[in-house]
Amino acid sequence: MLVALTRAVSPTLDRCELTHLERQPIDLALARAQHSAYERCLQELGCEVQRVAPAPDHPDAVFIEDTAVVVPELAVVTRPGAPSRRAETAVVASALAVYRELAAIEAPATLDGGDVLRVGRAIYVGRSARSNAAGMAQLGRLLAPFGYTVHGVALTDCLHLKTAVTEVAEDTLLVNPDWVNPAVFNGLEIIQVDRSEPFAANALRIGDATIHAASWQRTREKLEHRGVRVVPVDASEIAKAEGGVTCCSVLVQVLRDETGITPLA
Numbered sequence: 001m002l003v004a005l006t007r008a009v010s011p012t013l014d015r016c017e018l019t020h021l022e023r024q025p026i027d028l029a030l031a032r033a034q035h036s037a038y039e040r041c042l043q044e045l046g047c048e049v050q051r052v053a054p055a056p057d058h059p060d061a062v063f064i065e066d067t068a069v070v071v072p073e074l075a076v077v078t079r080p081g082a083p084s085r086r087a088e089t090a091v092v093a094s095a096l097a098v099y100r101e102l103a104a105i106e107a108p109a110t111l112d113g114g115d116v117l118r119v120g121r122a123i124y125v126g127r128s129a130r131s132n133a134a135g136m137a138q139l140g141r142l143l144a145p146f147g148y149t150v151h152g153v154a155l156t157d158c159l160h161l162k163t164a165v166t167e168v169a170e171d172t173l174l175v176n177p178d179w180v181n182p183a184v185f186n187g188l189e190i191i192q193v194d195r196s197e198p199f200a201a202n203a204l205r206i207g208d209a210t211i212h213a214a215s216w217q218r219t220r221e222k223l224e225h226r227g228v229r230v231v232p233v234d235a236s237e238i239a240k241a242e243g244g245v246t247c248c249s250v251l252v253q254v255l256r257d258e259t260g261i262t263p264l265a
């Protein structure tokens, strides 16, 4: 079973962190409706959606992805790069403790989950303004015993690594080549976003389907042409907060047995 942790859209979303975007008005009611539709989409794709406690005073709490990196063997609670976001992690850690051993990124290291892309045993970490070298090194030390290798990836002009690249099918990446060099991902299939849709590289793969923001029609056509099953969702309001479809969930593969819940190896 796949558990998707989510967190409600905060009433303070319009005070979110912004790095590369100008602030524009966010329609809170629409943001909430889109977020609920996203959660329904996760359910329809077979996820058990578990909403953790809301954090109304934390504008960016809906972007739960940044608070944790989960692999089958461990959950690593991050230390987000934006100081305003550091208190978001405690509640997520409690939720994850049900399913995984926990580890944590410790100061002065910083790491945002949005900078971490896992493809098999390769962990790519964006060298962004949010994730520093110490964060990458700590993640590497925590995951090395399980056979993972961490690779730093240079980024330009975008917030997180997963703003620029995500996995959309087995060993197949959707990439914006203006923000990350596709040559870094040697040996993997590459699909490039349509040049007119720079933010279209953020997609969330669930089983044999890929959730993708509905606005990116040209990139969707490219994905479908390559055999990817795309499930479009409206994400206009979180996009104004510099978020995308990966940002709004933390996925945890679990196996329930008679004694309780056990992580899948």
Ligand code: CIR
Pocket: 016, 017, 018, 019, 060, 063, 065, 066, 082, 085, 113, 114, 115, 159, 160, 162, 163, 241, 242, 243, 244, 246, 247
């Ligand atoms: C931030 O700047 O932290 C939020 N406004 C957006 C975070 C988006 N998260 C993500 O891409 N993983």
